[in-house]
Amino acid sequence: MAVDVMAAPVEHSRRRVLRWLGMPLLLAVVGISLYAYVSTQELDTIERRVLNAPGLTDRVIEHLQLAGLSTLVVIAIAVPLGILATRRGARFVAPVVLILGNLGQAIPSLGLITLVVLLAGVGFKSIVFGLVAYSALPILRNTMVGLQQVDQTLVKSARGMGMSAWQTLTRVELPLAVPVILAGVRTALIINIGTATLSTFFGVQALGYVIFQGIQLDRTPVLIVGAVMASGLALLVDYLAGVVEELLTPRGL
Amino acid sequence: MTSQATPMIRLDELTKTYRGQPHPAVDRVSMDMPRGEIIVLVGPSGCGKTTTMELINRLIEPTSGRIYLDGDDVTRADPDSLRRRIGYVIQQIGLFPHFTVAENIATVPKLLGWDKKKIGDRVDELLDMVGMDPSEFRGRYPKQLSGGQRQRIGVARAMAADPPVMLMDEPFGAIDPITRDRLQNEFLRLQQQVQKTIVFVTHDIDEAIKLGDRIAILGERSQIAQYDTPANILASPASPYVADFIGAGASLKRLHLSQVSSVELDTGCVTARIDGDAEQARERLRASERAALLLLDADGRPQRWVDAGDLSSTDLFKAGEPVGAVVESTSTLSEALNAMLTSNSGVAVVIDRSGAFQGLLDFETVMVAARSERDFYRAAKVPS
Structure with a gap:
């Protein structure tokens, strides 16, 4: 096997461990504090109907499903489009694709989702559709930028050695664009986690439902739990996406 | 195949x-x-x-x-x-x-x-x-x-x-x-x-x-x-x-x-056997127009440079000075030039593969070889 000469110096890796441990520690502290706070409160029946473990778990799952599924769909659409837009011979689609992506993001998220719901009706699928339209741009743009910034001499040298266009794309261009593309995926994921809270207006009970209930019923504990959980979930997902990003970045870069 | x-x-x-x-x-x-x-x-x-x-x-x-x-x-x-x-x-x-x-x-x-x-x-x-x-x-x-x-x-x-x-x-x-x-x-x-x-x-x-x-x-x-x-x-x-x-x-x-062999060597140099008769050598030097004579050993290998004054000595092995720049005929002109410059002499003694004396290569010849073709084109480029 190859000798690992990439082993980072001790100090470097210690800093990395701190960086990787910092966020989970913070989130654990926030979570425990939240739990402690709610336990000290006398909850009335209305509050208890929203703030119970099975109910909240369902809210979180629903939220993650919305954000996760829409992000997967965006990846499936935007990455191939981004690749296409950077291929010689298909570069003319680049401006069109970018305009559509920009349009999606320029419209306020609530407005966009409302439009989609008006067209396609209330429901999980409509929300996913709206989220996809809203978060396509970062992945699309980052895929294009990531591929464009690959040193063209590497592409030339790959082709010159007899790699086909496809082999050059999959073995050289995409691996080298991975860090930039993943940064786009991470951004899209965060946008989706945030925007998914709005789904409560269209009959999907994600974490936005808890916040909305808190406002409607004028119950501060409910409001706080909803807000803190939505924020905490966004931070957790961002953190996990960062870890994945680091793990998937090819070595040697 | x-x-x-x-x-x-x-x-x-x-x-x-x-x-x-x-x-x-x-x-x-x-x-x-x-x-x-x-x-x-x-x-x-x-x-x-x-x-x-x-x-x-x-x-x-x-x-x-x-x-x-x-x-x-x-x-x-x-x-x-x-x-x-x-x-x-x-x-x-x-x-x-x-x-x-x-x-x-x-x-x-x-x-x-x-x-x-x-x-x-x-x-x-x-x-x-x-x-x-x-x-x-x-x-x-x-x-x-x-x-x-x-x-x-x-x-x-x-x-x-x-x-x-x-x-x-x-x-x-x-x-x-x-x-x-x-x-x-x-x-x-x-x-x-x-x-x-x-x-x-x-x-x-x-x-x-x-x-x-x-x-x-x-x-x-x-x-x-x-x-x-x-x-x-x-x-x-x-x-x-x-x-x-x-x-x-x-x-x-x-x-x-270019190799040394590609240019014309000066073969008019007077030589004598280093173990020969000094008197005879002096005669030959006087008869030529040259200022110095090259002493060779029995196999024709160059040994020492001597002028008329040096030849009054009877021991030719100690007369004059040792030859400085010696190059083989297969050497490049660049190497010959280098030998001349380092030994501080205006000529290089050219020997063949066995070490026997072949002729002399002087500074002038190297210069001409380096310059010859180029000047022709320089001249051709001057507008008339």
Whole structure:
């Protein structure tokens, strides 16, 4: 096997461990504090109907499903489009694709989702559709930028050695664009986690439902739990996406 | 087996015209490149030398004309499989940063579907060949290598599948002069082992002269101004353009290529046996117009210089002074000049392989040899 000469110096890796441990520690502290706070409160029946473990778990799952599924769909659409837009011979689609992506993001998220719901009706699928339209741009743009910034001499040298266009794309261009593309995926994921809270207006009970209930019923504990959980979930997902990003970045870069 | 006479690469009326450009970038270039030689394409920037090279592995598709590789017409062959038969090194080397050294070298063998064991052995063999310890470098990434090491890996990668032909586009261009000199020497030594047909692009005429078995000096639109051995090009540039391109240093460059035997030696020197009669020697010196006489030993090897005064001494073994600059007739004029300069004498004593005296080479003769052809072209360029 190859000798690992990439082993980072001790100090470097210690800093990395701190960086990787910092966020989970913070989130654990926030979570425990939240739990402690709610336990000290006398909850009335209305509050208890929203703030119970099975109910909240369902809210979180629903939220993650919305954000996760829409992000997967965006990846499936935007990455191939981004690749296409950077291929010689298909570069003319680049401006069109970018305009559509920009349009999606320029419209306020609530407005966009409302439009989609008006067209396609209330429901999980409509929300996913709206989220996809809203978060396509970062992945699309980052895929294009990531591929464009690959040193063209590497592409030339790959082709010159007899790699086909496809082999050059999959073995050289995409691996080298991975860090930039993943940064786009991470951004899209965060946008989706945030925007998914709005789904409560269209009959999907994600974490936005808890916040909305808190406002409607004028119950501060409910409001706080909803807000803190939505924020905490966004931070957790961002953190996990960062870890994945680091793990998937090819070595040697 | 194709016969030795078939050129490894033949370009036939090769032309590349870019859309929207009035003139072709490469205009009907025909060339035969013999197998096992280093063919250098040299010319000013923008002359189309890189384009010409990239037409060979069809990174650029020719507009018209034919390319033959080892007798086969490859103008319409599948470009990917064609390129796997041709090693390729560019100036930036183009090592893949996310591949280890071993993976980089294994690129083409992997494309060709070699098995793992064979690839591993080949990688180690190539690393040894370019003087890098496999166990140390195999697992490294390009960014952990120096410029010179990257360059070596680039060459190793191009040779991985043992292609008969290699294309090299200014591979030493981005390297400091001292390292470049060392890499060039290594490259020549390597070439002696592997005997590839190498097409080498550079804008540096000195590099061309040093490395090329044959040099094609290209003008605009890749037109061949002269295609010949370095010696012939330096000795007789085909046109003022070529003479101009060779540049001011051509005289010194030519001294590297011309042997002492190629110039006329002064054979009128008086000699005498060092164990002979001093009186007789003095007579012979007086009879000649010369100021000094060369004493030789029994085998004709030059020993000492003596003048008329020295010959009054009876012991000739101690008379006069020892000969300073001695060169073999196979030495280059450059070496002869160097010997003269270091020994502080205006002449070099030329000997043959056995060491016997052949004649004298004086400063003047070297000067004339260095200058002769050039002045002719200088004169021709002066407007009348």
